[in-house]
Amino acid sequence: MALVSTAQIIHLSEADPRISPDELIDGLVPPPQFEDVSFGSYRPDPAQPTQTQARDTLNDFVSSGGGSSRLLGRLFGGGRRSKAKGVYLDGGYGVGKTHLLASTWHASEKPATFGTFVEYTNLIGALGFVRARDELSQMRLVCIDEFELDDPGDTVMMSRLMRELTDAGVKIVATSNTLPGSLGQGRFAAQDFLREIQALSEQFTIVSIDGDDYRSRGLPEPPAPQTTEELDAVLAEATGTVARDRFDVAVEHLSTIHPSRYGRMLDQVDTIVWDEVRTIENEGVALRFVALVDRMYDRDVAVHASGVKLDDVFTDEMIAGGYRKKYLRCLSRLTALAHKARS
Template identity: 70%
Template structure:
């Protein structure tokens, strides 16, 4: 019998200096050793090999500046400023993005779209932009636009970074021209959206979610007695929380602090899973699961099965892609699947 250390996330409210947000923009531990050579494309999906080869070429080539004659007469094709990798869930986009970060000369940053918007919120646009201008490569995972303000802000940031010579690689489940659809009046912001699209060469990658191969749904919830038996077999740090109380606590902690909130946690135990009906709370929960996925924190729970955590309306609404990605990750973390 082991003796795990039990902590409660509801007792934690970490302090994070804004400058730490820059230094934290590196691939999460699960992707710290990946490479293009360790990526295993599906042989029946040639787009996966093509995406790997294109990104490897982009990440390892030296910058090329067009000469004066090329600029005047078009004799030299300008190299792309960025690569945008579009595809479904679990096809290895983050693996390829992290491989790009590892292969490219430093300094470079790696983070999710939400982490970059949190960075801007913490530092202010000018300071965040100036810090990112010092990078040779900026990697943005799960690129998504949730409101008009983000559209304008990210359009401006990408334009100013690429004008400064910073290379960008982004992944998303949505093509640039479709960003924002279903969330706000995207037609009113077509100029900004098009400016984003113009920064990238677009690569589409096909395939099935490998996290769901052989395990399409999360496991059944455990009883209280089964949870106690699981705890008897664990060591390390276990964060055990009443699920409704955890949801309330997440509203008091800024999402930029969720990585620190989970520091040193190996396993999460959630008692009394319920369906989240408030969309704002649901999106904060998504952000928490994203940070848990970064460090492969296993999940055990009582109450409802994890795929009942969102409402049918949420899964059919404007944030559908976020929720489906979250369910994919919940399945992986609760099933012990290789991620």
């Protein structure tokens, strides 16, 4: 007897979410996967002392109101008072930077905001620079995840925003895979914007975190692709909301939706099923896909897929290029979500 699915089946390729400017501001909070994290729930690798140092530095930073505490002095200045007005968390993917950033937000006095770099740039696009700055200037803390500068316009705009927010007394904590002085390298003529990049780096105390990707422990590669029959069986047994699409159609649809709205596309989605996954050949399409996977990971959405293995979704040239770290983080997150689906 065939199973009758109780799941609600939708298609991401038909989604067209809308978000008002006020919703953009109200939505700047940690995503569901990080809504209950804390410094206490962070599990540093005993073999990597910088992870413990980063946790303690951020804990001290937020509990002391963001001032240059004795701990910051010991770690980064031999007791001298730091002029930095924020903390910049630098490290590879999978070392817990977002966990620590969300923990900082939870421990901070409110109002405070938490969002990815693209969410802040979209806020500026939706509200205009002046209103966005004025709204963020009311915050005690602004947390920026996945800080990256992919074009000169973003460099100048974010440099100005950081300066004006810190001048207003706002504390800033940011995470990135790239040190401030190296932002933009391999993507645009960063040497033409050294003044803006240098001004940006001067806003932060840099805290580096070493370590391996925790998501890869015991999960070195994605599971094998599934057959169409296996995907049909997933739908038959699923509960909640399942988004099923042909992969190329879903990915092409992303070009019609601003990345800041990808999270809204995934509201209430528990599982994604992709038919006929293919290698993405266009870098613009690939970067939009990275942004989608980031929002999927935030929401802990399980992934089932047929076609090529998920670690073949990007070309070798992309993996070796200027966005290497973004693609590797994406593959790490995809692998974790695919194994979640099989568990």
